[in-house]
Amino acid sequence: MSQPDHGQARKQRFQERLHVLHDTALHRKLKQHLPAAFNERWTRRHWIHASLFATIGALAATIVPGFSNAIDAPLPSAHSTLALPLPPLPPARRAEVPGDSWQILRVQRGQTLSDLFEVAGVPATVMHRVLDHPGTREALTRLRPGTEIAFDLPVNGQLRTIRFDRDAGHRVELSLQGDQVRERVLERVTTTRTVVASGEIRSSLYASALKAGLSPSAINTMTDEIFKYDIDFSKDVQPGDRFSVVMDETWREGERIDTSKILAATFSTGGKTYTGFRFDRGDKSEYFDLNGRPLKKSFIRMPIPFARLSSTFGSRRHPILGTMRMHKGVDYAAGTGTPIMAAGDARVQFAGTQRGYGNVVILDHGRGYTTLYGHMSRFGKIRTGQRVNQGTVIGYVGSTGMATGPHLHYEFRVNGQHRNPLSVTMPPPEPLKGAELAAFRAQTAPAMARIRGMEELMYADAGKDKPTVTASTATAPAGNKRG
Template sequence: MGEGKQIARAARKQAIRRKAQRRHSRFYERCAHWSFSHHDGEPICWHRERWVLAGTALLITALSGFILPAWASAMRPEATAPAHDLLPLALPKAPAATMQAPTVEDWRVVQVQPGQTLSDIFQGQGLSLADLQRVMDAAGGAASALHNIRPHQEFDFLLGNDGGLRGFRFDKDQASRATVRFDGAKPTLVVQAREMERREHVAHGTIDSSLFAAGAKAGMSAAMVGKLADLFKYDIDFVQDLREGDSFTVVYDDVYRDGSYLAEGDIIAAEFVNQGRRYTAYRFRKADGSYGWFSEDGRPIQKSFLRIPVDFTRISSTFSVARLHPILGRMRAHKGVDYAAPTGTPIHAAGDGVIKFKGWMNGYGNFVVIQHNGTISTAYGHMSRFASERVGQHVSQGQVIGYVGMTGLATGPHLHYEFRVNGVQRDPQTVTLPKPEPLPAAQLARFKAEVVQPQLARLKALDANIKLARLGSTARNDD
């Protein structure tokens, strides 16, 4: 069976070969003798044509090995050698073997603790009072800054390997630093100016519970809220008059030294709305170079008289023509206002004037009377003790004249305060206080042009933005 298949396969090959020979008979006639095969068992013989084919193949192979690499190299762009210029350079001299890198001085920073004195601080650094005296002598006029030191104030000490004082640094004032050195033939003093910067802020608040809570919510420090209250204390009683919904807008600045926060700055402009009534204050530099705060009409915010001359907790008794006396037990006129406050709370002069009386006065206890002008005087009773002022001495508004107590007929510590016109007591809470005089005409014009107009526009723009924000919030809540 297998032999039959092989015979059939050979027959097909012979048929295909005969067909190809018939179709390409001319080629076979001309080139059949070029074959490398042998016929009829004859050995291979190299004829002329075979030698030609072999030689041509070898020649083509050799030429390919030489021509192609040469052609590829010829097609590459010629590389241009970079040009080099030789320049003579002056080399720096090698540092002498004796030269050393500058050393970093190890200044020791000491912060003042409550109750400490400058001598305590020096002794705490292992220094003597003689060292402190050397500093005071070398500092000269700058030493005045060392006479009254405050808690948290900082002093820098530079000590030698033996513990001796080599240098001392302190703030001459807010904008300059003084350095005293003892590492030379004689002491030296250098005063350097420090970079001062004021950064402005704008705050707005609405009273919900208290002024301080609203100020904190607006991002103001307690000290700045205190300045705001102090600014408007002549017109607003922040204990009795404040109402929920009252609002304020403040432009103020903070002080930065050498890029770091230093202290609260000043209020530049402020607006306070109390029970629907609007009060304003603008900071302005007067002709004499001093600063003051003025309302929009150019009148000083600081009135001729303080409405309340003491920081109090509550009004324990109001002005009345008939009141049951808590000690005497009978009806009696109470011709002043009693402000309850802890014993020792400072009492301030309500206005500029001269001390007319100072001493014991029946039921008033320790008593002071100040005459302010030809018609107006103020009286202060139940003091625990007096300040150092004497009868006939001039006092300024806000100056401490005594301290809260309960001397005389009193059931608890408080200030009894009277406001008298031509010797007749008036209710301090309702009496019309005289208005201060406005700025002179030339300063008033400059004040309105340089301060009021730009700051008022700023406050109005801020109020408008706040109202828009509230409307947007209301609309979102309605949705």
């Protein structure tokens, strides 16, 4: 062998030796980092684990691609739309399109008819056109909170129809067609039933009455019409007082729309029970006690509520003339424009200007009783000879005539003689007599029996365990009526 060949062989053996040493070192290093299970002989448990992992890996390799294919599958192509131009509707056809259709509004407290038309976007000129239609002004100018009014407004924004309830049984639709207003009256069936509601006051009368089933209007009838002359509801009512009411409920299309008609009521406070029964005398309804005496007094002492007494009845120095003169009435100081009410049912004897009284109204109450109201800034909606009810606004406070400031001069006369309005004995109201009294007793007996039956049922165990707030309702046989 030549010398170069021998050197090449030695170099090759050297490299082979290096590879062996490298592999040995790598094997030792790897063995140090591997778990003990791989550095020793495998047991049966190791082989079972390895088989299990291999099986799971095979299943994953089979299933995952399927999911991948499902996810990557392309979605079906979406449908495309194309806007096509349409010819515009003629004006005549547009007027027939309902557009916003019926816009229904409910009257809120303090809202007027003009407010509702403004909310609906209808001009005031259209409102006056509607009010000029016969029979409409009376229904639309006496709106109560909760009353529903609907406006039919097509897309052109012009009012086409207005809808409102003339009364509980009739709905009116007024269609505006050109210069004409066409009326359509729809009859609505109502059902009336008589119920008895009773309650005991714990927190407040209002809360207890609501829980007993009385509506706010029924509560006002009880406090402001029936018992206001006998009970001061701001001072006299105490926890534990009781009340019972027999009333007519009016239902329409499943909705209770009226409970203000109270037929009979009792109120127990301060160890005394007050009663009130509704009865028609002549052409108006009044409330009477159990013996047929009217609950409404003939006169109210103050024609202005919450006014300040600024001058009393009797001799005094006149504030303008400076001389001692008899002051034949009393003065109530109040701001200009404060409403003045009729002290009792009467006929307007005089309404005009009279010497130092300025604008003055004199009312004739019959049986020799008259009242005078002076220094008014303006008159109410009254005229000489007209009949007015107690509480009717006959004028407004002012300072016309001989007056140093706005006030009401009020006089009370009996057969032409002046009496002190603050101390005069007011005449009692006329009680029921004869046939009217007999009819009243026949009418009130069933109502009183219902109240007593309800109270016996509710308060039988009151002495043992008084309820915190007791309320119940009993329904009498229902009667149907229309309108």
